[in-house]
Amino acid sequence: MADTRIPVWLDCDPGHDDTFAILLAAYHPSLRILGISTVFGNASLEKTTQNATSILTAINKSSIPIYVGASHALFRPTMHAPTDIHGESGLDGTELLPPPQVPANTTIPAIDAAAAALKAESPGTAWVVATGAFTNAAALFLKYPELVGHVAGLSLMGGAVGGGFTPAVLGSVDGVPRIGNWTPFAEFNVLADPEAAAMLFGNAALAAKTTLIPLDVSHLVLTTREVQDLFLYGRDGPREGRGKSTLRVMLVELLMYFAKTYSEVFGITEGPPLHDPLAVAAILTGIGADRGEVAFYDSMPGGTGERERFEVKVNTEGTYEEARAGARTGQTTARLLPPGEEGVRIPRGLDIPAFWRILEECVSRADEANAAAGAGATLEN
Numbered sequence: 258m259a260d261t262r263i264p265v266w267l268d269c270d271p272g273h274d275d276t277f278a279i280l281l282a283a284y285h286p287s288l289r290i291l292g293i294s295t296v297f298g299n300a301s302l303e304k305t306t307q308n309a310t311s312i313l314t315a316i317n318k319s320s321i322p323i324y325v326g327a328s329h330a331l332f333r334p335t336m337h338a339p340t341d342i343h344g345e346s347g348l349d350g351t352e353l354l355p356p357p358q359v360p361a362n363t364t365i366p367a368i369d370a371a372a373a374a375l376k377a378e379s380p381g382t383a384w385v386v387a388t389g390a391f392t393n394a395a396a397l398f399l400k401y402p403e404l405v406g407h408v409a410g411l412s413l414m415g416g417a418v419g420g421g422f423t424p425a426v427l428g429s430v431d432g433v434p435r436i437g438n439w440t441p442f443a444e445f446n447v448l449a450d451p452e453a454a455a456m457l458f459g460n461a462a463l464a465a466k467t468t469l470i471p472l473d474v475s476h477l478v479l480t481t482r483e484v485q486d487l488f489l490y491g492r493d494g495p496r497e498g499r500g501k502s503t504l505r506v507m508l509v510e511l512l513m514y515f516a517k518t519y520s521e522v523f524g525i526t527e528g529p530p531l532h533d534p535l536a537v538a539a540i541l542t543g544i545g546a547d548r549g550e551v552a553f554y555d556s557m558p559g560g561t562g563e564r565e566r567f568e569v570k571v572n573t574e575g576t577y578e579e580a581r582a583g584a585r586t587g588q589t590t591a592r593l594l595p596p597g598e599e600g601v602r603i604p605r606g607l608d609i610p611a612f613w614r615i616l617e618e619c620v621s622r623a624d625e626a627n628a629a630a631g632a633g634a635t636l637e638n
Contacts, residue, residue, distance in 0.1 A: 262289040263409075263540060264378045266371045268326065269533065270298030270389030271308035272347055273515040276508070277616060278388050278533035279309070283318045284619035284626075287541060287548045290318075291374040291383065294326040294367035298389035298449055300338045300347025302328040305389070308348045310357035315504060317626040319359040326367035327392040330450035336577050339445060342518045350514025353507035368397040372404060381409050384540045388414045388533035390446055395453035398463060410466040414536040415446035415454065416569070416589035417472040423605055425476035428523030437472070438523070440580045440587065444472050447571060448580060448587030455571040458601060465599035468539045468553075469569065471589070474604055475532035476525075478612065480512050484528065487617050488512070502624045538612055539604065551612050553604040566600035567591040 267282050267290055269275040282290050293313075295306040306325050313319050329335040338347065348354060362370070371393075375383050385408060387394040394413070398405055417427065419436035427436055439445040447454045458464055486494070489501055489509045512529065519529040538551040555564050568591070575586035594600045 260289065262287055263544070264289050264291050264383040265537070265540070266291045266294070266375060266383065266385050267537070268294045268296060268371075268385065268387040268389065268393045269309065270296050270300070270305040270347070271312055272299035272305065272389070272533065273343060273350070273511045273529075274531050274533040275299070275388055276312050276348070276511060277531055278386070278537050279312050280316055280623060281534045281537045281616055281619050282386070283313075283316060283321065284622040285537075285541070285549055285615065287544050288537070290321050291378070292322045292324060292370055294324045294371055294393050295361065296326045296389040296393050297328050297335060298338070298446065299343045300345070302326070304347045306361045307357065308346070308354075310359065310361055311354045314355045314358045315507060316623040317630050319357070322370070323361040324365060324367035324370045325361050325363055327390070327396065330390065330392055331395060331452050333450065333452070333577070336449050339439065341522055342515075344514070348511065351507050351510035353503055353510065367393055368400055371397055372401045375404055375408060380407050383408050384410050384412060386412045386536050386540065388446075388536050390449035391415065391453040391457055392450045395450070395456045398460065399456065405460065405463045405466075408466065410468060410540065411457065411463060412468045412470070412536045412539050413457070414470045414475065414533050415444050416469060417444045418589065418591050418603065419473070422471075422473040422591075423477055425473050426525065427472055427476055428525050430523065437588070441583070442585045443580060443587030444589070447589055448577070451571050451573045451587045454589070455573050458569040458571060464569070464601050468536070468602045468604070470532070470535045470539060471603060472530070472532070474606065475535055476530045477606060478531050478535060478609055479525070479528040480516065480531050481528040484613055485509050485512050487613060488620055491621060492614075492617060502627065504623055504627060505620065508620065534616060535607070535612070538607070538615070549615050549618075551615060552608040554606045555602060555604055557605060563596055565603070565605075566594045566598060567603050568594055569601045569603075
């Protein structure tokens with residue numbers, strides 16, 4: 258029988274929220290990970306690669322190959338990692354992350370491995386998902402332009418629209434509201450390599466296949482205490498005699514650390530937004546509720562219901578230092594296109610309860626896999 262799961266190449270920089278992106282892609286029954294490439298971002302490339310291999314060990318998916326990608330932007334020096342959010346390791350907050358069972362592949366360049374894996378899939382079936390700096394994704398389509406027509410789509414987490422695009426609170430620093438999360442105007446993934454982002458959005462054929470999850474969408478999905486309890490205990494809640502798995506405790510410890518830094522830095526106290534798994538969930542739209550669909554809404558609430566598409570541009574002027582000093586380097590702008598014209602898909606929202614339910618189901622599957630492998634130790638309630 259033919260494998261009907263959606264093939265996915267995941268590019269990431271783990272990262273607390275990347276952990277959940279990997280888990281969702283690895284355990285959703287309608288997805289099949291072809292491979293993972295790492296990129297600089299939430300920590301150095303060495304650390305994000307170490308984190309990715311450790312996460313796969315934690316969820317009993319060490320068979321998924323990991324390849325080492327870019328250590329800095331296409332045309333810029335390395336940018337300082339956001340240690341005030343993710344800590345020095347990029348995954349601070351838990352002692353339960355296991356040492357990797359299988360190291361990353363260092364013999365094949367990440368974009369070459371991605372290209373080979375994507376080309377091996379039938380045309381129009383495979384997705385590229387990028388949840389860190391867009392450097393690897395841009396380099397992939399620059400070196401292998403034929404992939405633009407071959408892939409089903411590109412799903413990105415990054416950028417910020419602002420202007421009331423959604424009702425999400427984007428946060429403030431020192432009492433000053435902002436659009437971006439790294440500067441007042443720029444989201445981290447785009448600012449990390451604005452030229453890479455501009456290349457992806459500037460390719461008309463690729464833009465027509467691109468979904469963008471900006472902060473305006475990810476900040477709708479806050480990991481509240483209720484959600485943390487869901488991940489800790491499962492849908493049935495705490496029960497006597499039922500231990501919390503090591504994996505569940507690890508995930509919640511990561512979320513608690515993430516919540517603390519988001520509260521301290523951005524003043525968002527309800528819980529941290531879980532950005533990156535949304536870029537994975539976005540490719541599940543349209544597969545059907547019986548296959549684990551997460552509905553994303555592509556039109557203005559209360560409007561005509563007509564599908565929206567956007568032209569996205571990126572400000573590439575200025576250095577990282579100038580951006581931190583107030584320049585608009587890395588700012589994304591989205592222009593609504595006329596009806597029927599193709600462009601970047603930027604959802605206005607999603608079915609948030611379904612997203613949490615499906616993500617918890619993936620945690621349960623990982624628990625079962627760990628238990629079957631003898632790695633599913635539990636901790637007392």
